[in-house]
Each structure stands twice: as structure tokens, then as C-alpha cells.
Amino acid sequence: MESLNLDQAKQKILEMDNKTLENFVKQRAGNESDLAIFARNELKDRQGLQAWQDGSLVNTDAINKLSLSDLERVAKILGV
Numbered sequence: 841m842e843s844l845n846l847d848q849a850k851q852k853i854l855e856m857d858n859k860t861l862e863n864f865v866k867q868r869a870g871n872e873s874d875l876a877i878f879a880r881n882e883l884k885d886r887q888g889l890q891a892w893q894d895g896s897l898v899n900t901d902a903i904n905k906l907s908l909s910d911l912e913r914v915a916k917i918l919g920v
Contacts (some may be wrong), residue, residue, distance in 0.1 A: 841896055846874060853879050
């Protein structure tokens with residue numbers, strides 16, 4: 841079995857699909873090695889990007905509480 845240096849191992853992590861990375865991170869829970877920390881941060885970054893892309897990062901509570909007239913004013917301001 842070939843041994844990888846840290847940079848090569850990090851590259852392998854970057855090439856993992858999300859499910860494989862999630863499993864990798866779960867298997868190393870509590871591990872504080874540089875590689876485990878890198879993997880956790882990469883997973884967190886991917887999850888943050890996914891939340892931004894799918895809109896789940898946006899808190900819509902304030903919008904949902906607006907009255908119809910408030911929504912119409914916002915739409916007028918935005919030009920929609």
C-alpha cells in the first residue's frame with residue numbers, strides 16, 4: 841500500500857463525493873489530526889455552499905410575517 845503525504849491526502853479528500861466525505865468525517869469523529877480537521881472543514885464548506893445554492897440559508901421568517909400591503913411596498917421598491 842502506497843503512503844500519501846499530507847498534501848496528497850488532502851487532494852484525495854477534495855476529490856471525494858459528498859457521501860464519501862461524510863463517511864470519512866464520521867469515521868474520524870473526535871480525531872484531531874490535520875487531515876481529519878481538513879476533512880471536517882471541507883464538509884462544512886460544501887454544506888454551506890449547498891445551503892446557499894438551495895436557498896435554505898435564507899431566513900424567511902421576516903418575509904413570512906409581512907402583511908400583504910408590506911409585501912406590495914417591497915415589490916414596488918424592487919420593481920417587481
